[in-house]
Each structure stands twice: as C-alpha cells, then as structure tokens.
Amino acid sequence: MTTVAEFTLAADEFPLGTVFSKLPNVTVQLERVIPDANGVVPYFWVRGAETDAIVEQFATHPGVRDIRAVDCVDSEYLLRCAWVSEYDSVLDALIAPEVVLLSAIGTAEEWTFELRGESREAIAEFREYCHDHGIPVTLTELHAPQPLDATQRLTESQRDALVLAYERGYFDSPRGTTLKEIADDLEISQQALGARLRRGNRQLIEQTLIKSRP
Template identity: 70%
Template sequence: MATVAEFTLSSERFPLGTIFAKLPDVTVYLERVIPDANGTVPYFWVRGTQTDSILEQFSEHPGVRDIRLVDSIGDEYLMRCQWVAEHDGVLDALLDPEVVLLSAIGTTQEWTFEIRGESRESIAKFRQYCHDHDVPITLTELHALRPLEAQNDLTEKQRDALILAFNRGYFDTPRRATLQEVADEFGISQQALASRLRRGNRRLIQNALIESSP
C-alpha cells in the first residue's frame, strides 16, 4: 500500500541548506528534482531575499553548476541549478522512481520533507539509502495513504495547526501572532509548523477548488 512519510534533515547536511550561511532569513521550498547526466537538477523557490544574493551565495558552492532564475512571483523566485554528483546527498535519494516528493521546506535550522512511496518497502529502501550514504534523516511521521476519496482530507496534525494558527491570528492582517509563537504552543520547530500549514493549505485548496471544479 502507498505510504506517506515525513522526515527532517539538518540544513547543514542538505545541499540547498548552504544558502542559509549568509542569508539566514530566507525560506526555501524544494519544487522538484530531476536527473541529469552530470548530477541532479533541483528546482526550488526562495523567499526573503533578492535574486543577486541567491546567485552569489550558490555560486560559491563547489557542488553547484549553472544556477539560473526560472521565474518570479512577487518576492519569491524559482531557481534551478545543476548539482554535481559528489554533493547530491538526499537529492539523489529523491530521484528514486518509487518515491514522490510531495513537499520540502527549509529554513536556517532544518528541512522538513514529505514523500510518498509505492509501499512501506519503498520508504524503507529510501531510508536505507540515506543511511548508507551518511544522510542523517529523522523520520517524524509515517502512515498509509488513505482511500482516493479521502486523500485530500487533512491529517490531525495539519488540522490542529491550521485551527490554532487561525485562532491566534496568524492569518490576520496585520498578524496577531508569529509563526514562532504558534510553533512554541505545539512544542515544535518553526519550520515544522510552516510545513504543516503549507501542506494543509494545499490540501484544502485542492479539495475545495480543484476537485470540486466542473
């Protein structure tokens, strides 16, 4: 049965995490990863800085080749680059055809990933690959994919996160609570909460606007 797993990885152990060395206030969302003859090519969104700063930061990394701007929306920039094989880390593991990247968000401390495997064995294989290649991921959630009609329902953690953030005024303008303040009430990291809110909002939009549209 298809299985969904959530895991975390320290930013310093993830290739894209190098952007935080000099740009600690940015947030990065990994969009997708595609294979390339000379390594892997990640596409990722960066929010909280300017394009020149992103290019400058990554151009100094020995593993990066040919980084470029693909698109921009407001203050968010979609970037792509070629990551050479010896610096791939978890990026290479995400190329496994039995694993689908659902979401990945990173801040200065850690990355939170959500992936879907064809089976529990696929997730186990992914974890073993990371272990064998010295990629210290920490599994935080594992559950079987629910039936088709329920796939877009929120998980309990996502529902609780959205309700508390709403009640505390995180979605108000101006905000009455910060992401960190809401995260502190759960006893989790800011990036873990941001990941839950992002995935929860995605499922709400898909369920309310996409699946219900004619």
C-alpha cells in the same frame, strides 16, 4: 500498501542549506527534482532575500554547475540549480522511482521532507540509501494515507488562506488585493501566506485534476 513518511534533516546537511549561513532568515521550498545527464537539477522557491544575494550564495558551492532565477512571484524567487553528479546527497535519493516527493521545506533550523512510497519497503530503501551515503535523516512520521476528498486534504490554515484570497479577488485579473493585505488580515508574513496558497493549490490540483484523470 502506499505509505507516507516525514523526515527531518539538519539544515547544513542538505546541499541547498548552504544559503542559510549568510541568509539565516530565508525559507527554501523544494519544488521538484529532475534527473539530468550530468547529475540532478532541483527547482526551488526562496523567500526572504533578494535574488542576487541568493544566487551569489549558491554559486560558490562546489557542487553547483549552474544556477539561475527563472521566475518571481510576490517577492518569492524560483531558481533552477544544476548539481554535479559527484556530490551524492539526499537529492539523488529523492529522484528514485520508488518514492515521490510531496513537499520539502528548509529553514535555518532544519529541513522537513514528506515522501510517498508505494510500500513501506520503498521508504526503508530511501532510509537505507541515506544511511549508506552518510545522510543523517530522522524519520518523524510514518502512516498510510486515508482516502479524503480534495478539501479535506487541505489544512485549516490553507483553507482559510485560499478562501480569503478568493473572496478578496486575489485570483482575479486584475487582482483586487495584494498578498500583503491578505497576510496582514491573517496576521502572518507574506512568505507564510505564499506558502499556504501554493501548497493548498497544489493539493486541489492534484486531487481534482491529476488523480481524477481517466
């Protein structure tokens, strides 16, 4: 049976967590991790710092082969980081075919991962891999996903953010409002709003376009 699990990991135990030592106020959201002939390549969004400072912090890590900014949206930076294979970490476990990474968000306090496995055994294998490689993940939630429609999968905060952004013309071209104006109305930071919009859109696309494909 398909199983969804949530794990946490101390910020300094995760390779991308090195950025928090000098940039404690940033938030890192893992976009995806792909295998590479020489290791793994994570793509991740960083909020709360300028791109030069972010690249500088990661470039000195001995496990990084190459890092570069590939996109910028409303002061959030998408970075591509080539990781050397000698540095075993949770990144390697996340590309295992038995599990699918649903989300991964890191702050100076901790990382939170949400994974989907085709069975509980797949989740158990992920935990075993982490244990064998000295990665101290903590399982915080384990459940079977319920059959919901696309809008039901959205959290209330994601739904409110998407609706307000749509009504204010944020998705129009040219845009009828800015991320800051919407964030001010919701009394949240631009970074938090950007994350809500991105996760909400991801859920809608996954449920209405990807899973509905014949």
